[in-house]
Amino acid sequence: MPHPTSSGQLAAGEREDAQVSRLLTWLSATAIGFLIGIGAKAWFAGHSTHAWVLWSFIGLIALNMLYFASTGNRARQKAGMIVIVGLLFTYLIASGGESNTGPLWFYVFPPLLFYLTDLKTGTAVLLFCYLVAVVVFQFPGLPLVSAEYSMDFKIRFFAALTFESIFCFVLEASRLKARNELLTLAETHEHAARTDELTGLANRRDMQNRLAMEFSRYQRSGHHFSIALIDLDLFKQINDQFGHDAGDDVLREFAGLIRTVIRQADVAARWGGEEFLVLLPDTSLLQALTLAERLRSDVSRHAFRFRDQALPVTISAGVCSIAKARSLDDLLKQADLHLYNAKESGRNRIAPRVRSQETESSPSPSP
Numbered sequence: 342m343p344h345p346t347s348s349g350q351l352a353a354g355e356r357e358d359a360q361v362s363r364l365l366t367w368l369s370a371t372a373i374g375f376l377i378g379i380g381a382k383a384w385f386a387g388h389s390t391h392a393w394v395l396w397s398f399i400g401l402i403a404l405n406m407l408y409f410a411s412t413g414n415r416a417r418q419k420a421g422m423i424v425i426v427g428l429l430f431t432y433l434i435a436s437g438g439e440s441n442t443g444p445l446w447f448y449v450f451p452p453l454l455f456y457l458t459d460l461k462t463g464t465a466v467l468l469f470c471y472l473v474a475v476v477v478f479q480f481p482g483l484p485l486v487s488a489e490y491s492m493d494f495k496i497r498f499f500a501a502l503t504f505e506s507i508f509c510f511v512l513e514a515s516r517l518k519a520r521n522e523l524l525t526l527a528e529t530h531e532h533a534a535r536t537d538e539l540t541g542l543a544n545r546r547d548m549q550n551r552l553a554m555e556f557s558r559y560q561r562s563g564h565h566f567s568i569a570l571i572d573l574d575l576f577k578q579i580n581d582q583f584g585h586d587a588g589d590d591v592l593r594e595f596a597g598l599i600r601t602v603i604r605q606a607d608v609a610a611r612w613g614g615e616e617f618l619v620l621l622p623d624t625s626l627l628q629a630l631t632l633a634e635r636l637r638s639d640v641s642r643h644a645f646r647f648r649d650q651a652l653p654v655t656i657s658a659g660v661c662s663i664a665k666a667r668s669l670d671d672l673l674k675q676a677d678l679h680l681y682n683a684k685e686s687g688r689n690r691i692a693p694r695v696r697s698q699e700t701e702s703s704p705s706p707s708p
């Protein structure tokens with residue numbers, strides 16, 4: 342059964358992706374506004390070709406937005422935006438934009454790139470853009486290249502861009518490190534919040550969540566489930582006679598035995614003190630009783646020891662199926678009642694008793 346919050350990392354990744362998508366939409370809208378304005382300025386300054394090229398980028402950005410709106414594919418949306426912005430900056434460097442100020446827009450690229458991609462991809466794309474800029478700067482006679490820059494400008498442009506790129510890289514690397522540490526910390530806390538420290542089994546709170554989920558699954562699709570409420574017999578005596586550490590050892594060892602008996606889909610929790618609850622999805626009452634009986638028998642045959650002393654450990658359990666209960670509360674109450682009956686009728690037994698159990702060798706006569 343999937344855990345309600347075990348996919349914490351995935352959920353965080355999903356939230357981040359959604360955040361990046363929102364930022365991209367906002368960025369696309371802003372870029373469109375800028376391109377309209379700068380294009381208009383170029384148009385009125387008599388640079389109609391430049392204006393049309395800028396406006397054509399509006400079409401590309403709008404197409405990218407539409408593609409994302411119709412497919413919801415965030416990875417393509419990011420890649421599309423990087424390619425469009427890369428092309429735009431290449432054009433601005435090659436054409437010089439207005440008054441040869443086109444390359445200045447390139448400074449927007451490094452932070453955007455590192456935010457949208459991972460460090461490796463960002464660095465690779467940035468190096469590629471550097472190469473394009475070097476080619477354009479060194480070979481002004483190439484087709485589509487109409488700008489020429491002074492040596493002074495080129496040196497300053499690269500120096501400032503390199504400084505900015507390194508700065509962005511370091512910032513993004515430390516942001517990612519802090520983010521990963523936070524995620525790990527959150528994961529650890531989340532695990533601790535649903536785990537019993539002593540036995541490593543689920544704790545009561547986690548079991549309550551799982552029971553609620555299993556109950557709503559039962560209400561939705563009619564999938565039956567059962568529970569076994571298990572209590573260690575006369576546990577106080579073990580504590581009193583052998584000490585609290587011995588008691589703790591027994592609880593841990595018993596938790597290990599439960600793990601060997603249940604299936605992967607079953608969930609065992611420490612319900613409190615020396616009481617355990619096992620949730621058995623898709624399990625009938627009879628199957629649950631069989632499992633509980635196997636556990637009881639394993640425990641009674643298991644040699645519990647503490648500092649070379651043998652400990653007398655047995656369990657009693659109350660079992661109930663959801664088919665016999667009106668609600669989750671009722672299910673727990675009935676299991677508790679059966680457990681009480683098991684204790685009352687001599688301990689080291691499972692309740693309710695069924696014929697097959699009664700005819701098998703039993704630790705004490707059935708009530």
Ligand SMILES: Nc1nc2c(ncn2[C@@H]2O[C@H](COP(=O)(O)OP(=O)(O)OP(=O)(O)O)[C@@H](O)[C@H]2O)c(=O)[nH]1
Pocket residue numbers: 539572573574575576577578580584585586587588589592613614615684688
């Ligand atoms: N060592 C240890 N003992 C615990 C822990 N939690 C609860 N206990 C002890 O478990 C004992 C439970 O005792 P009771 O409720 O009287 O039940 P019991 O002695 O098991 O008797 P029955 O349930 O009637 O068979 C108490 O002595 C608690 O102190 C724990 O984490 N470690």
